[in-house]
Amino acid sequence: MTTVKENEEVWDTKVQQFHGGQDWQFLDNFVEDFSVTTNALGTPKVALEASKEALYNCHHYPPANQEPAKSSLAKFIWSNDYSLHHDRLLLGNGASELIDLVIRSAPLGTWKPGPWDVQYKEYQRSAETNGRVILQPQDTTPAKLTCIVNPCNPTGEYKNIVDLKHWIGNNVEDGGFVIVDESMQPWLSRDFRADSLISQNEFIYSLYESRQVSVYIIHSWTKIWSCTGLRLGSVICPTSAHCDVLKKLQVPWSVNSPALAFLDAVVKDTAYMEQTWALTPKWRAEIIEKLKALSDAIVQAKNDEGYAWEFYGKSFLSYIWINMKSKVVAKEAVAQARAAGVPVRNGSLGYDRPTYVRVAVREPSKVDILINAWDELGRD
Structure with missing residues (x-):
């Protein structure tokens, strides 16, 4: 035991x-x-077989541009207009790597979690490691960096898209960063995209233009597709320029070949x-x-x-x-x-x-x- x-x-x-x-x-x-x-x-069995097949090419480096897996995920996220947003998407070695990249790139200052009693701790760990001042969830002071896990893991609390946008607007300083973790959100229903920030591109653009607030959307894909050992995550950045900043910080070949093959196949398993x-x-x-x-x-x-x-x-x-x-x-x-x-x-x-x-x-x-x-x- x-x-x-x-x-x-x-x-x-x-x-x-x-x-x-x-x-x-x-x-x-x-x-x-x-x-x-x-x-x-x-x-998922088909994706697992694709991952196993990719092992036969383990003597080659994985594609540095993360393709075609990244484009396949972009199609899964945005469907027909994926090409408009593809350059804002970056894959990572699980969500944990991307959480750390975004927090390292954020302006210095305070950090505040979502309003929940407790949420996934990796955000606070990274904030503390990077020397940020930690505010409590109940603190009404806007923070320079705010992170909300929605739906919340472990409590299961959830803000719909209207309430989420309102919370974002009230809890971040002008010029600050917001990270929204939507890893558990795809479980909602086949219409999950409509109640997700992935459908709110104009809101994200507008917030950046009007207040210089940068909104990042994090997904750990290892939960919905039960592949935690493969390490698969993604981040949607507010602009392609923000994505370029993360690429400079990210080590090359962060996502291995079996994980990329798995992702390319699993997004098609409707x-x-x-x-x-x-x-x-x-x-x-x-x-x-x-x-x-x-x-x-x-x-x-x-x-x-x-x-x-x-x-x-x-x-x-x-x-x-x-x-x-x-x-x-x-x-x-x-x-x-x-x-x-x-x-x-x-x-x-x-x-x-x-x-x-x-x-x-x-x-x-x-x-x-x-x-x-x-x-x-x-x-x-």
């Missing part, structure tokens, strides 16, 4: 930000990883996306129903409604953020899930939320293993 010590051996917590997704390698009885927010359908939009909300609702039954059993055993678990996140998302109301119960839940070979995300490590766990949406037979592991949870 994975221990905190083993997690600390993977992450040098003195200098690195803790992330989940490491437990599986320590479990002899590993069944399924509920600790990461990847797609429950698993890795059947996979349709299945994702159909099954994810269905399976998520079923998991919550089973978790509520566990919560009800605890409430009955304790004879106290204060022990009722709270479930957070939009219905389309690939994860559930759960407040188990007790540090002891949450710790026990993490341990029992690991013991059953189905690790969940510990809210204490990295997020400093010791009563919370995050559970990924997974197919029903794997969910039953987790539910059985938690059958007697918190009743003593």
